[in-house]
Amino acid sequence: MATIKEVAAKTGLSPTTVSRVINNHPYVDPKKRKLVMTAMEELGYVPNSSARRLRGQRTNTIAVIISRIVNPFFGHLVDAMEKIAAERGYQLILCDSRLEKDREMQHLELLKTKQVDGIILASLQNRWKDIEPYTRYGPIISCNEYDSAADMPMIVCDQEYGGYIGTKHLIDRGHEKIAYAGGTDRIELTRDRFSGFKRAMAEAGLTVNEDYLFPSFYGIEDGKNIFHRMYAMENRPTAIFAGGDEVAAGVIQEAKRFHCRVPDDLAVVGFDNQPLADLIDPGITTIDQPMKLMGTRAMEMMVDMIRHNRDVTYKKELLPLQLIVREST
Amino acid sequence: MATIKEVAAKTGLSPTTVSRVINNHPYVDPKKRKLVMTAMEELGYVPNSSARRLRGQRTNTIAVIISRIVNPFFGHLVDAMEKIAAERGYQLILCDSRLEKDREMQHLELLKTKQVDGIILASLQNRWKDIEPYTRYGPIISCNEYDSAADMPMIVCDQEYGGYIGTKHLIDRGHEKIAYAGGTDRIELTRDRFSGFKRAMAEAGLTVNEDYLFPSFYGIEDGKNIFHRMYAMENRPTAIFAGGDEVAAGVIQEAKRFHCRVPDDLAVVGFDNQPLADLIDPGITTIDQPMKLMGTRAMEMMVDMIRHNRDVTYKKELLPLQLIVREST
DNA sequence: AAAGATGCTGAAATCGATTTCAATATCAGG
């Protein structure tokens, strides 16, 4: 309620001097500094941040665009980001695209309208050509998802490698009829993962059965459905590589319900290494993604870019993926 | 980059008229409206939101304070909130208190410094007397957690009842030596839940064994630890009521590892009814909390209070809890 | 034809800070 003017009036000084006190500028008489401090205290004065934003052209706010906060993967990612942001004095605006292109574009407007200083894209529903125009309004970096056409800093994992090691592991276990439930096109991340799958298959001289490919799904229910679709086949696959631990968990749960033994009748590999992968029985063999590291690194980069006003540039950074073997294979 | 003045200059009109076009005011000549629109388009003009905030004294932003975003419970809560907020044209600032009092207080400052129009408290680390002073800066409501001393709108579940039905269920199954892992003091929510536990015990003429009480824990690892502490007792409890599904899951996993049969040797009740409660084997008997409803309702209230500038008031709203019986009991 | 209502427009004030610029005071060095 109290403004800088009122503080000035109360102390008999000018707003300029009060501002100097607020911002710890040198050249303020120590006595007057103290005087201003107590006046601020008494009036319960706090600087209005809208005014500061307008004058300073900075918001100290960063937007994070994700696709589904209910996915624990993003929960961990956001958690790591929030931690760094808070340390550095930035707030986080949480933007959930809910996998919709339009919402994502709307969220990008935040940068244009100067509501945030930068944007971290952890969801990528749109093409680079649609995103590119926004880069002139402030830093945008991608984290987790990516688009090789894009000219922006990225913190990503080598998904092709992930797809490869997961598949290779199943092949090493003797499987030949391997299903894949992870999406095959649309998003580059899933496409690369699928490439890894195909590479491993080709290397082993195995052919990819079109009937064994399931479009991209995300939740437990999707996993259950996929199991049933496989179960209904006359020539069933003996293993499945799922695009996420939740899908894998759904497959496993339903398999158990129908007395299909895991891993003997059906081996399952997940992705992400979420806590639940270790919890259910059998534990899910999965690909560990360093979520914490990704989030931390992305936010560090972002803050650095904002602080140095783009004269720092980053390239693509590739983080390691790792196979975690449990009982489901 | 372009300002309203530049649009005005380009069209030969005044900033006032341009502003009218932007805000869809009546009394603008349709021709000039169109003229302004195309000029804005050509200049790539977008209103600067810091300026609007300053002048309008609104931010269209709401802060949500939670304790741990990695907890899927909060993930769902935030998801529901974000959905309503987006529909109504508000942004969400995610504040993670990480269970620390100080962080929570810092986040409350957002309201004072006019960075947000209102705050939803889904975490409550501080006492009402510390929070109360902030209410004069804007609406604050609590969601999930609560403090009966507090005079603010609340959306909460009847935790005493939750504690009661969970315990009653175990008693009905014939258990007498029942452990409780949910916190017994500190936060009112957990205290009430514990009261429900005690009421059910007393009603059945059972005494509460101090050794069977475990202080408040949150994660899977905590559940594992608790199992071991129980396992080491000479007079082991035959059932445990855990403060969350994750804790319950940890207990169950470790029990299985040590060949302690669930529910025969140890019955387990969780809390929250998270997806994982249905996923692990055996499924966890738990108390369903309507997270989606809580989040939705809280955000609806918040927006309503902001829009009507506090001349609407809400009271405490109690949402239903429900026992979900699965195989762990 | 006068009075009043309605439509359209812009100059200037305002929101609450920060920054630029100039003014003044004080002090050291030559």
Place this chain on the structure above:
DNA sequence: CCTGATATTGAAATCGATTTCAGCATCTTT
């Protein structure tokens, strides 16, 4: 005693919008 550096201060401009108020047409109504 003069010059130049170093402290200390405030008036006024600025950030980019919205709002108030007043002015002037044009159109009804009596």
